[in-house]
Amino acid sequence: MNVQLPNLLEDALGGGGQKGGGRVVLIEDCVETSGAFVLHHFLKRSLSPNSSDAVVFLSFSQPFSHYDRILRKMGCNLVVQRDNKRLLFFDMQMLDSVGREEEKTSEDLLLALYEKVHKAVEICLSPPRNITIIIDDVSLLEVAANCLSNIVLDFLHYCYSLTAEFGCSLITLNHEDIYSSLDKPSLLLQMEYHADVVIKAEPLSTGLATDVHGQLTVLDKGLGGCFINSGKIRNFQFRIKDNQVEYFYPGSRT
């Protein structure tokens, strides 16, 4: 058996995550290195058996079965959690085609979506507990909203207000490289501004390797009430496996 490695991501996030309520986390990735595994990590952490947290999951990129398979390998059964009402999963892959039939504007569409999220949060709150809202891929939310990033920003602002109102955490994933060619990527900049923690997944500059899949940069602004980590940038590398992700400092792997 191998020795349990310290989870550097957990350390960087301020340990344990017990007092992690009300935080806004932004995950940025690029074509070469997907940051989806960080989302899975958060999903697993929120649904761990020794907490009673609930998750509201808006998926624009993958169907439920995809997450179910991945999380099952990590030791978390999403179907059971969904039946227990600890996971409220919204499959948004077909969102726009539904909206188009009903002749709705994309603004109405996102308003309706927010209504749904709000309702879901209220349902989850019936025993008071920490709620995590996860949005898989804001760039696809943007596409669903007809590429009107202002509407998306409005939607996100509403979601930020939920974090203040109910103490929810908001975890979003976005792709950094989409915006790198734009003059003023207001969507990404504002998302970065609002985030308490920014996690960037990047490929290694030396190219891909089989035992190091990329590096994570965690910037904790320390706004979540935890001042120990404030403003600290942590950088480490990772290797993704089916049941876990190994984190290690650069060069510490033999």
Add this chain to the structure above:
Amino acid sequence: MEKEEFVENIVCVVDFLRLCGWFTNCCILCTGVDKIDTGTVISMAVNKPRGSSFSRNFTAASNTISQIPGLKHGPNGTMFLSSGIPDLDKILGGGFTLGSLVMVMEDPEAPHHMLLIRNFMSQGLVHNQPLLYASPAKDPRGFLGTLPSPMFSKDEKSRDRDAEQEKGLRIAWQYKKYFGEQNSEFQRDGKSEYCNDFDLRKPLERHFYSGQQIDCIRLQDSADLTTFHDRCSSFLSQTPRNDRNITCAGRIAIQSLGAPQCDFSDKECDMLSFIRSLKGTVRSSNAVAVITYPPSLVSPSFSKRLQHLADTLVSVKAIPDEDKEMAKLLTGYQDMVGLLSVHKVARINTQVPTILEATTFSMKLQKRRSLILECLNQAPIDGSSGSSYASSGSCSGSSKTGALDF
């Protein structure tokens, strides 16, 4: 080995097997360890099935699926569909994943992406699968006339390959290359119906088209993407996802989406939402969609968005005919027609990325007929640098003799 030590080892094995759940009633073994007859344990262990207990048993499912040509099981409950190029299938770990969206980034100056699309569609015709082809060309039906024909004289070919391999000595300076060859030979013999080799010079015979349902769509006709989208959805509704019985797998190929001939080429957002919903529909049906687009003709952020939407991302590039420097650097440069890079391999139902040994491959036409992909190989260093070895040798030699002199 001492007998006690041996028995101890056996006990460990028994414990391990018990953990694996192989023995249900081995409590007897564990309690009566010292009296145990080592012979029986060994024979019991040998009698057990040899495959690892951790691997999933596909036999039940594959009985129904093996009847459907052109599909095979992949990891994590996925299915593979052949890309029509045996080497590409091998590179991607088995083929295109069913339900995935494959993006091909075109070379603006050369039609290499058509090689991929032609083989992909031809393979579909050979397997009798429903096809949908959309193109900005004036006559999309004309594309069907350019499809290559499969090479059926497989035994003959593999035999002459064997002969080729056996003749005389060969210098084994690229071991990996030879290993790959042998493996592929083995695979081709075993799964000959999964993926065919195509003869690019011979057009597909008539009888493959008969009784086929091939939708050909002219992208120039559709002013906006809604009608096109509806046709794609109705096409995909023929092959709904039903895990119990996969009857057939559909193939969609869209050539040069976003090319300036299309009316909607300036509406990048419409195209994005079209691809997004296409991706959703493809994922919920038994089909693979291959979309090619010209990255140089669209805005960089649009291109990046498409790359993110893709499950599998591939780019093709032509190489200049007479680039003397490249010809020196790479072996077999004369036979190359282009380069193919794999940027992303579909990651459905898993979070583990597939890291390939090499990402760039050379596209070659073997005997001017079939398309093969090979790793790039650096050419052996020619005369001038060869002499440097010699000179360094002589140098050390001279220094040695010098040492002896003194």
